[in-house]
Amino acid sequence: MHKVRITLFLLMAAAILVLALIAGPRMINPLAMSATEREILLSIRLPRVAVALLMGMALGASGAILQGVLRNPLADPYILGISSGASLAAALGLLSGFYVFGRSSVPVSAFIGASLVSVLVGAFGWKRGGLWPERLLLAGIGLNFLFSAVLMLLMSLSSDEGLRRAVLWMFGDLSMADWTLIPSASIFIVIGLGIALFRSKALNALILGDEFAYSLGFAVQRERLILFAAMALMTSASVSLGGTIGFIGLLMPHIVRLLLGADSRLLVPASAIAGGAFLCFADLVGRSLMPPLELPSGTVTAVIGAPYFLYLLRKKDVLGV
Amino acid sequence: MFSAYSGPILELDRVSFRYPGAGRIIDDLTFAIGGGEFIGLLGANGSGKSTILKLAAGMVRPDRGIVKLWDRPLAAYRNKDRAKLLCYFPQHLDVSVPFTVREIVGMGMYPYDIPPAMAVDEAMDTVGLLDKADVYVTNLSGGERRRVFIAMTLIQGAGILLLDEPLANLDIRYQIEFLRLLRRLQEQKGISVVMALHDINVALQFEKVMVIKNGAVLGIGAPEAVLTGPMIRDAFDVSIELRKAEHGMYITHEKWF
Numbered sequence: 001m002h003k004v005r006i007t008l009f010l011l012m013a014a015a016i017l018v019l020a021l022i023a024g025p026r027m028i029n030p031l032a033m034s035a036t037e038r039e040i041l042l043s044i045r046l047p048r049v050a051v052a053l054l055m056g057m058a059l060g061a062s063g064a065i066l067q068g069v070l071r072n073p074l075a076d077p078y079i080l081g082i083s084s085g086a087s088l089a090a091a092l093g094l095l096s097g098f099y100v101f102g103r104s105s106v107p108v109s110a111f112i113g114a115s116l117v118s119v120l121v122g123a124f125g126w127k128r129g130g131l132w133p134e135r136l137l138l139a140g141i142g143l144n145f146l147f148s149a150v151l152m153l154l155m156s157l158s159s160d161e162g163l164r165r166a167v168l169w170m171f172g173d174l175s176m177a178d179w180t181l182i183p184s185a186s187i188f189i190v191i192g193l194g195i196a197l198f199r200s201k202a203l204n205a206l207i208l209g210d211e212f213a214y215s216l217g218f219a220v221q222r223e224r225l226i227l228f229a230a231m232a233l234m235t236s237a238s239v240s241l242g243g244t245i246g247f248i249g250l251l252m253p254h255i256v257r258l259l260l261g262a263d264s265r266l267l268v269p270a271s272a273i274a275g276g277a278f279l280c281f282a283d284l285v286g287r288s289l290m291p292p293l294e295l296p297s298g299t300v301t302a303v304i305g306a307p308y309f310l311y312l313l314r315k316k317d318v319l320g321v
Numbered sequence: 322m323f324s325a326y327s328g329p330i331l332e333l334d335r336v337s338f339r340y341p342g343a344g345r346i347i348d349d350l351t352f353a354i355g356g357g358e359f360i361g362l363l364g365a366n367g368s369g370k371s372t373i374l375k376l377a378a379g380m381v382r383p384d385r386g387i388v389k390l391w392d393r394p395l396a397a398y399r400n401k402d403r404a405k406l407l408c409y410f411p412q413h414l415d416v417s418v419p420f421t422v423r424e425i426v427g428m429g430m431y432p433y434d435i436p437p438a439m440a441v442d443e444a445m446d447t448v449g450l451l452d453k454a455d456v457y458v459t460n461l462s463g464g465e466r467r468r469v470f471i472a473m474t475l476i477q478g479a480g481i482l483l484l485d486e487p488l489a490n491l492d493i494r495y496q497i498e499f500l501r502l503l504r505r506l507q508e509q510k511g512i513s514v515v516m517a518l519h520d521i522n523v524a525l526q527f528e529k530v531m532v533i534k535n536g537a538v539l540g541i542g543a544p545e546a547v548l549t550g551p552m553i554r555d556a557f558d559v560s561i562e563l564r565k566a567e568h569g570m571y572i573t574h575e576k577w578f
Contacts, residue, residue, distance in 0.1 A: 073417060128341065201431050207418050208428070211411035212470070214380050216477065217404030217432040262418045 005260060009270065013277035020049045020280040025291035043178070050186075051177040051241050052283045052297070053276040056248055058189045058238035060275020063249035064256070064268045065196050065231045068203045069224055070133045076250035077235040080121050080140030082114045083244040084147035086236070089113020091154055107181050111240035117143060118232030122225075130221030131228060172245040172298030174283050185237040192234035196268050199227055203264040245298040247305045248275045255305075258312045278305065328392055329353030330513060331407070331481055336376055336386035347372055347536040349386070354481065354513050359503070361524040361544075362517045364533035365557045370517040371412060373533065374483045377515065378409035390481075404432035408479035412486045412517070414466055419457040422450055422469050429476025444472040447502065463490035471499060475506075484516040488523065500526065521553060532556045 022028045024045065028037045062077040069075075077083070093109030124139030125131045196203070202223040205213035210220045235249075252275045253267060260270050279297060282304060286295040331354040338347040347369055354360060354377075362370045375381045379388060379395040388395040390407060398406075416425070426444055430436045445451045448468040453461070458469055467490050474482065482503070488496045500523075506512045516527075524530045525544045532539040532547060534556050540547040550563045561577075 068418075071417070201428075204420075204424075204428060205431060207420075208416060208425070209411065209413075211380065211409060212428075215378065215404060215407075215409040215411075216428060217401040219400050257419060261424070262420045263424050 002261075006266075006270075009260065010273070013273050016277040016281045016284075017049065017053065020052070020284045021045055023284060024288050047179045047182060048174055048177040048283065049280055050182050051174055052279040054182070054186055054189055055174075055238045055241050055245060056252075056276035056279030057193065057272040058234035058275075059245065059248040059279075060252040060256075060271035060273075061193055061196055061268050062231045062235045062238070063251075063275075064253040064264065064271040065203065065227050066249075067253055068207045068264060069227050069231070070137050071207060071209070072133070072137060073254065074250070075137065077231060077238075078244060078246065078249060079144065080117070080136070081142075081144030081147055082117050082121070082140075082232070082235050083239055084144050084151060085117030085120075086110040086114035086239040087244070088147045088151045088154075089116070091151060095154065095158065107240040110243075111236050114236035114239045115232065117147070118228075118236065122228060122232075131224045136228075172243045172296050174242045174297050175287075175294055177242065181241055185241045188233050188237035192230040192237070193268075193272060195226060195230035195233075197265075199223060199230070200264040200268050203227060203268070207262075207264070243298075245279065245301060247298075247301040248279060251305060251309050252278065255309055255312060329355050330391055331377060331515075332389040332392075333373075333377060333383075334387050334389065336383040336388065338372065338376055338381060338383045340372075347376060347383075350376075350536065350538065351386075352531065352538065352541065354515060356480075356513060357507055357511045358513045358529065359507065359527050360515045361527035361530040362515060362533060363519070363521065363524045363530055363548075363556065364517075364539075366519070368533045368556070369536035370533055371485050372536070374409065374485050374515065374517055378407060378483050379403065380409060401432045404477065404479065406479055407481045408474050408477050408483065410470065410474055410482065410484040410487055412489065414470055416458055416466070419459045421455050421457055422461070422472075423454045425458055425469050426472045426476060429473040429478075432477065441476065444475045447475060448472045449498075464492060464495055467491060468495065468499075471502075480510070480512050482512060482514045482516075484514065486517050486519065488518070488520070496523070521548065524548065 021041065022030060026037070026040065028041055028045070030041070033041065059077065063075075066075045066077055066080075067073055087110070089112055090106045090110040092113075094106065121136060121140045121143060122131060124143070125133075125136030127135060202213070202218045205216045205218050206220070206223060206227075208216075213220050213223070238245075253271045256267055256270045256274050260266055279301060282300040283297045285304065286297050286300040289295060333350055333352055336347060336350045350373065362373065364370050372381070376383055377388060379398075382396065390398060390403070395403065395407075422445060423441060427441050429444070430441075442451060442454070445454055448471050450465065450468055450472065453465070458466055461469065467487065471487070487499065491499060503512070503514055507514070518524050525548060527544060529542065530544045530547050531541040532552060539556055540552055553563060554560060
C-alpha cells in the first residue's frame, strides 16, 4: 500500500516535470521540434523548469527540516527572516551601486544576505553551548520584522527604478531564469539535501524531543546545528535563484505527511520532490493561463495549494496537523 | 568485558549541580546502582528527582563530581555506545507530529547498526499496542502514548533504565503491567531501574527507595525502614498522619479536605 503510494507520487512528479517542459503558451513536441522550438526549449523552458524544480526542492526540504528542528508545525524558512534579509541585501546592493557581480548582482547579494541572516538567527538562538528552538524562532521573527521594516523604508524613500525591480523580483519571479545561477545554486542545494538525508534519523529523534534524542544516542546540539545549517544553505540558494516563493516551505511538508507519513527519512526527500514538482506546475499554470501576461509563481502556488491543503486537513483525521 | 567487574554499574560520586540562574541544587550527591537493582526515587515536586536522573543519564553535566558507567566516566562514552547501555525516559511526552506507533517504536533501533534481537512487533505486543501499530500517536490517549515510548525503550534494550515518572497518565492496570514487565526484564536480562515516583504506595513495592529533599538524600534503603511517617512528613512537607495497612500499603488517617 505504502509502496504503491510512493510509486504513484514519483510518477506524478515525473509527469509534471515533462508537462512543464513541453506545455506552455506554445506547445512543444519533443519528437518533432523546429529550430525555434529547440531554442525555446533549451534556453527558456529548460532553465526555467530547472530553477522552479531546484527552488521547490530546496523550500520543501527546508520546511520539513525546520518544522522538525524547531518542533513547530508553523515554522517555515521565511519566518526566520531569511527572505526579508535577502531582499534587503539585494536592495542595499543595488542602491549602493554594488554591481561587482554583473548581471548576477541581485542574486549574489541575496544569497550573501540570506546566509548572513541565517548566521545572525543562529547567533541569537545560541545560548549555553547550543541552539534552542524557541530562541531561534523568536529571534527569527524579530529579525524578520526588522528587515521588512528597513526594506519598506528604503522603498518609500527611494525612486530608484532598479530597486523597484529588485523588490518585484524578490516576490518570486521565475521569468528571468537562465542558466547562469543554476550550477552554483544546485551545488548548495544538493549539499544541503544530502546532509539532511544523511541526518534524517537524528531529525526524527529531535522531533520526539531533546531528551529522547539524547537517550537514543544523538548529540542533540550538534545534530540541530548541522540540520539548521543544511536548511540555511538550501533556503539561501533558493532565494538567490528566484526570490521569495511562499506556501511550499510551510505547507508542502504537511501535505506530504498527510499523504505519505511523517518519518523524516521519507518526508525530507518526498517534500523536496513534491515542492519541486509543485513549483514547476504552478509556474506552468502561471505562464500559460493568460499569455503573454505571467502570474507570479508565488501567488499561483498559494492559490492552488492552499485549497488542496485545506481539503486534506478536513479529510484526514490527524490531530497533529 | 563486564563479567570480571562486580562493582556498581552506574555511580554518582560526590556530584553537585546547579541550573544557571536557578536556585535548585544537587549538593554533593553520592549513590550507586548495582546490576539488577530497582530503586524508587521519592520526593516532593521540585525536590530534584528529575535533575538526579538527568545527571545520571549524562544529559546535564555535574559542576563537581563524576558520573561513572561501568566504572568509566559517562562523558567518555560515544553517544551510540552509551545509548545501548543507558536509557533515559523523560517525564513529558509531547509529540505533535503524526508518527505512527510502529515508526516511533522502531526508533528504538537507532543506536544500532545491526537491529537488535527484539522485533518491533514483539515490543508493540508487549505493551498491548500491536493492533494499533499503524495508528498515529497523535490520535492516542496519554496512557497509550506512554506505552508507545515504553515499547521503544524495550527495543533500545539498554541494561539501565532511568525513568522519570513513567507511571504518570497510566491507569492502575497499566501501572501494574508496566511494573511487572520491568520485573520480568530484571529476571530475564538483569536490567537495573531507577524510577522517579511521587506515589508512596508504589514506592513501597520497590526493594530499595531513596527519598530526596532539596537535592540531597534524606534516606535510602528498604522501604519498610525508610518510609516512616516522620520521613514522609519531612520529605513532602505535609502534616498528615499515616497508617500502615495489613498488606503494607499506606493509608492516610484523616480526611484531606
